[in-house]
Amino acid sequence: KAGVTQTPRYLIKTRGQQVTLSCSPISGHRSVSWYQQTPGQGLQFLFEYFSETQRNKGNFPGRFSGRQFSNSRSEMNVSTLELGDSALYLCASSLTGTAYEQYFGPGTRLTVT
Amino acid sequence: AQSVAQPEDQVNVAEGNPLTVKCTYSVSGNPYLFWYVQYPNRGLQFLLKYITGDNLVKGSYGFEAEFNKSQTSFHLKKPSALVSDSALYFCAVKEVNRDDKIIFGKGTRLHILP
Numbered sequence: 670k671a672g673v674t675q676t677p678r679y680l681i682k683t684r685g686q687q688v689t690l691s692c693s694p695i696s697g698h699r700s701v702s703w704y705q706q707t708p709g710q711g712l713q714f715l716f717e718y719f720s721e722t723q724r725n726k727g728n729f730p731g732r733f734s735g736r737q738f739s740n741s742r743s744e745m746n747v748s749t750l751e752l753g754d755s756a757l758y759l760c761a762s763s764l765t766g767t768a769y770e771q772y773f774g775p776g777t778r779l780t781v782t
Numbered sequence: 783a784q785s786v787a788q789p790e791d792q793v794n795v796a797e798g799n800p801l802t803v804k805c806t807y808s809v810s811g812n813p814y815l816f817w818y819v820q821y822p823n824r825g826l827q828f829l830l831k832y833i834t835g836d837n838l839v840k841g842s843y844g845f846e847a848e849f850n851k852s853q854t855s856f857h858l859k860k861p862s863a864l865v866s867d868s869a870l871y872f873c874a875v876k877e878v879n880r881d882d883k884i885i886f887g888k889g890t891r892l893h894i895l896p
Contacts, residue, residue: 714886717883773818
């Protein structure tokens with residue numbers, strides 16, 4: 670079974686631009702969650718989608734948004750990028766949600782200059 | 783509000799010695815508790831979880847964790863450390879029966895010295 674895939678793996682953007690990251694979950698997994706990983710803050714939950722509906726949201730500004738498609742693939746969008754958005758963005762999938770084992774993708778390394 | 787703390791940014795252990803990575807949590811009700819590991823240049827991997835039942839949970843790679851409700855702790859342990867255990871370890875908590883988000887700790891870097 671193929672693992673969680675994320676594209677692109679690396680991205681360099683300029684402050685003020687927007688970016689879209691993509692995540693393909695493990696086949697059969699209906700829950701997709703997004704996390705931001707930085708050295709200072711560790712792993713912070715962004716949001717979780719289940720069957721195309723946002724089920725939970727972390728404490729991030731509205732510039733961070735996401736969606737999930739009918740095939741469970743998910744996208745995350747960050748608008749008006751700031752320098753502080755530079756981070757590793759991780760996507761994780763699970764059968765039913767974050768209360769169960771999550772399988773993480775390799776991440777997208779976003780650098781904002 | 784739920785929270786999780788990993789009080790040590792880094793833990794150094796000699797190979798062959800027992801290791802402990804500490805985690806404490808706070809939830810209003812009962813917790814789901816997790817440990818995940820991030821090896822260098824590899825993705826985060828699930829190690830183990832506590833939902834209910836036996837307080838000692840066994841996981842992958844010889845790791846185990848002990849749930850202590852009175853101390854609100856969920857420390858990760860291994861009887862004999864390997865150099866290959868060197869990695870970044872994350873503890874996480876989610877409250878049972880509430881549709882709340884999962885909270886991860888800031889991580890503890892474990893260095894196993896040969």
